Amino acid sequence: MDFLLTKEQKFIKKAAREFALGEMAAVGREFDLNETYPEDIVKKARELDLIGLFIPEKFGGPGLGYLEQAMVMEEFWKVDPGISQQLCSLTFGAEEFILFGTDEQGKKWLEPIFTGDAVMGFAITEPDAGSDTLAVSTTAVKDGNEWVLNGSKVMIGNGTKGTFMLVFALTNPEAPRSRQHSIFIVETDRKGYKAEPMHGKMGLRCSDTAAIYLTDVRIPEENLLGKEGNGFHQLMAFFDRSRAYVSAHGVGLAQGALNMAVKHIRERKQFGKPIGSFQGVQFKIADMAVKVELARNIMYKAAWLLDNNTPDTHVTAMAKMYAARIAVEVVDEALQLHGGYGYFDDYDIERFYRAAKVLEIYEGAKEIEKMIIGRTIIGK
Numbered sequence: 001m002d003f004l005l006t007k008e009q010k011f012i013k014k015a016a017r018e019f020a021l022g023e024m025a026a027v028g029r030e031f032d033l034n035e036t037y038p039e040d041i042v043k044k045a046r047e048l049d050l051i052g053l054f055i056p057e058k059f060g061g062p063g064l065g066y067l068e069q070a071m072v073m074e075e076f077w078k079v080d081p082g083i084s085q086q087l088c089s090l091t092f093g094a095e096e097f098i099l100f101g102t103d104e105q106g107k108k109w110l111e112p113i114f115t116g117d118a119v120m121g122f123a124i125t126e127p128d129a130g131s132d133t134l135a136v137s138t139t140a141v142k143d144g145n146e147w148v149l150n151g152s153k154v155m156i157g158n159g160t161k162g163t164f165m166l167v168f169a170l171t172n173p174e175a176p177r178s179r180q181h182s183i184f185i186v187e188t189d190r191k192g193y194k195a196e197p198m199h200g201k202m203g204l205r206c207s208d209t210a211a212i213y214l215t216d217v218r219i220p221e222e223n224l225l226g227k228e229g230n231g232f233h234q235l236m237a238f239f240d241r242s243r244a245y246v247s248a249h250g251v252g253l254a255q256g257a258l259n260m261a262v263k264h265i266r267e268r269k270q271f272g273k274p275i276g277s278f279q280g281v282q283f284k285i286a287d288m289a290v291k292v293e294l295a296r297n298i299m300y301k302a303a304w305l306l307d308n309n310t311p312d313t314h315v316t317a318m319a320k321m322y323a324a325r326i327a328v329e330v331v332d333e334a335l336q337l338h339g340g341y342g343y344f345d346d347y348d349i350e351r352f353y354r355a356a357k358v359l360e361i362y363e364g365a366k367e368i369e370k371m372i373i374g375r376t377i378i379g380k
């Protein structure tokens with residue numbers, strides 16, 4: 001067992017930290033308030049190999065691991081959750097190509113994300129199918145050597161900015177429930193693809209989220225990713241990986257909030273002293289720091305297991321659930337320590353507070369992660 005980071009990992013962390021401070025710190029608040037898409041930052045992060053770190057070199061990616069992806073996300077989220085969300089989502093779903101695609105598909109679809117302006121997303125959620133992904137009713141029907149897709153999706157990252165989407169669709173309604181769906185690659189400029197931005201998010205407001213409408217969208221048969229009827233299994237394998245680095249979102253956000261609280265309590269004086277000198281306040285900081293450190297440890301463990309080819313569904317679910325929970329708790333306490341000032345949007349803590357909640361909802365609501373953990377322990 002080794003808790004030390006390699007020289008390369010330390011370098012990557014430092015590079016991510018400097019990038020976040022240099023590019024995001026000054027604009028994060030304004031971009032969030034105005035829902036401004038961070039176009040230039042996306043371009044720079046791509047040029048510096050700070051996106052999709054787990055994507056192999058043969059598909060144009062940096063060829064590192066989930067641990068490095070998690071470390072970069074942690075550093076980004078410490079500084080600005082919204083811009084970081086957008087940077088993470090540029091390769092959302094790429095795992096499907098790595099695990100289930102052909103080499104030809106991986107090269108064709110993932111390489112342009114790093115060399116050109118391709119952006120992907122993964123469209124699973126529908127108006128009537130959220131946590132229950134097997135309720136997805138968007139259909140894909142084979143017609144000659146094409147698939148024809150019909151249906152609608154909601155809350156989809158990169159729905160408007162994306163150049164292609166992975167779409168989780170119903171292909172075999174007569175099959176047993178877990179064999180009914182498949183995953184397709186759909187270019188967003190196909191006839192019949194329509195996306196409408198969904199404005200007014202509580203947090204992460206500069207990231208692209210959209211509703212998607214598919215009306216007789218025709219795609220060639222080679223745009224099936226993986227096997228027909230294997231979509232649910234492929235989706236779960238994706239979550240087993242993505243949830244590891246989504247837990248880093250929570251760790252980064254919580255650490256960022258803790259740092260802000262520490263700065264504030266050192267400077268703010270009441271009763272003739274810095275409020276940080278009160279033991280009641282010190283205890284709060286200690287509790288917050290313990291939570292962040294524990295979440296970081298399980299997040300690293302989940303990512304390490306993936307990089308060592310021993311994915312563990314319930315450890316990943318624990319990492320995501322715990323990091324999201326402590327992010328919500330820590331940012332709440334951090335805002336409390338800012339007093340009334342924290343309630344105004346000229347303090348970054350206000351933006352972090354709004355951003356945190358989604359971590360307990362997307363990529364599997366916290367209750368879904370609890371179900372996974374409980375079932376693994378008790379047995380189905």
Ligand SMILES: Cc1cc2nc3c(=O)[nH]c(=O)nc-3n(C[C@H](O)[C@H](O)[C@H](O)COP(=O)(O)OP(=O)(O)OC[C@H]3O[C@@H](n4cnc5c(N)ncnc54)[C@H](O)[C@@H]3O)c2cc1C
Pocket residue numbers: 092121122123124125129130131132154155156157158201204209358361362363364365366367368
């Ligand atoms: C900012 C943002 C970005 C997103 N990006 C994407 C994306 O890129 N692609 C995509 O496909 N989706 C995306 N989503 C959607 C997200 O994955 C869903 O919101 C999430 O899966 C929950 O589904 P739902 O909102 O329909 O909630 P529901 O499934 O309706 O659940 C509502 C609540 O009910 C409870 N609940 C549900 N089922 C159970 C159960 N079995 N046991 C106990 N409690 C339960 C939970 O508290 C849950 O939070 C995004 C959402 C947001 C907010």
